[in-house]
Amino acid sequence: VWDFESDPQARPHFLPDTLINAFENDGADFRDVVVRASVTQPEGEATVGVMCRETADTDSDAEYEWYEFVVNDGFAAIRRTDTEGNIDVLAETDAVEIEAGAEVTLEGACVDNADGEGQLWFTLDDELILDATDADPLPNGVPGLVAYAVPDSDARNVVRWQEFSVFRPEP
Numbered sequence: 001v002w003d004f005e006s007d008p009q010a011r012p013h014f015l016p017d018t019l020i021n022a023f024e025n026d027g028a029d030f031r032d033v034v035v036r037a038s039v040t041q042p043e044g045e046a047t048v049g050v051m052c053r054e055t056a057d058t059d060s061d062a063e064y065e066w067y068e069f070v071v072n073d074g075f076a077a078i079r080r081t082d083t084e085g086n087i088d089v090l091a092e093t094d095a096v097e098i099e100a101g102a103e104v105t106l107e108g109a110c111v112d113n114a115d116g117e118g119q120l121w122f123t124l125d126d127e128l129i130l131d132a133t134d135a136d137p138l139p140n141g142v143p144g145l146v147a148y149a150v151p152d153s154d155a156r157n158v159v160r161w162q163e164f165s166v167f168r169p170e171p
Contacts, residue, residue: 004046004149004157013066015054015144019166023142034109035069035143036165042101044157047072047148052110055141057082067138068146069108069122069130073098078108078120078132090120090132098124103162109169112137 002012022028035050049070057065062082067090070077077092098104107123118137122130143166147159 001161002147002157002159004044004147004159013051013054013144013146015142016164019142019144023140029140030143030166031140032111032168033143033166034107034169036105036107036163036167037145037161038103038105038163040101040103040160040162042158042160044155044159045072045100045150046157046159047075047150048106048159049146050106050108050143051146052108052143053138053141054144055139060084060086062086065138066141066144067108067110067118067120067134069106069120070146070148071096071098071104071106071122071124071129072150073100076122076124076129078122078130080134080138090134091122091130093130096124096129105163110137111169 035052037050039048047070051066051068054066062084065082068079068081076096078090080088109121111119113119118134120132
């Protein structure tokens with residue numbers, strides 16, 4: 001459970017220690033993965049999502065960058081984001097409805113195609129809502145969870161994660 005009451009403008013993200021250790025110590029390959037999470041928001045309207053390929057950012061002043069697949073009622077996006085708050089929107093839609101307090105299941109996929117491009121797709125409750133291609137994809141990196149408070153809001157946000165898994169996509 002993530003509770004934003006103490007910092008309504010928080011932008012937390014979580015990388016499980018087991019995945020960090022597998023990546024850093026065992027050379028785990030997380031390039032072609034689907035990141036899945038089920039989540040409810042009993043309070044507030046935070047933007048929630050999954051992420052993949054968090055890796056050191058060698059092109060800017062940011063420490064890390066990643067792909068994120070984020071959603072709230074009325075908004076969904078696939079973005080390339082970094083720790084300095086730089087956001088490159090790769091795909092977005094406002095055609096998303098989420099019932100307040102309802103459990104939703106998110107899946108974000110990061111797969112490199114035969115041409116070396118990053119293929120990214122986002123499903124909400126098993127329905128494809130967005131897809132994008134990145135001609136210069138991020139390298140191997142750790143998957144995880146993200147959430148953002150609604151900008152300029154002091155409302156309390158509570159995010160309850162029920163499931164988190166990482167697996168290889170079917171061909």
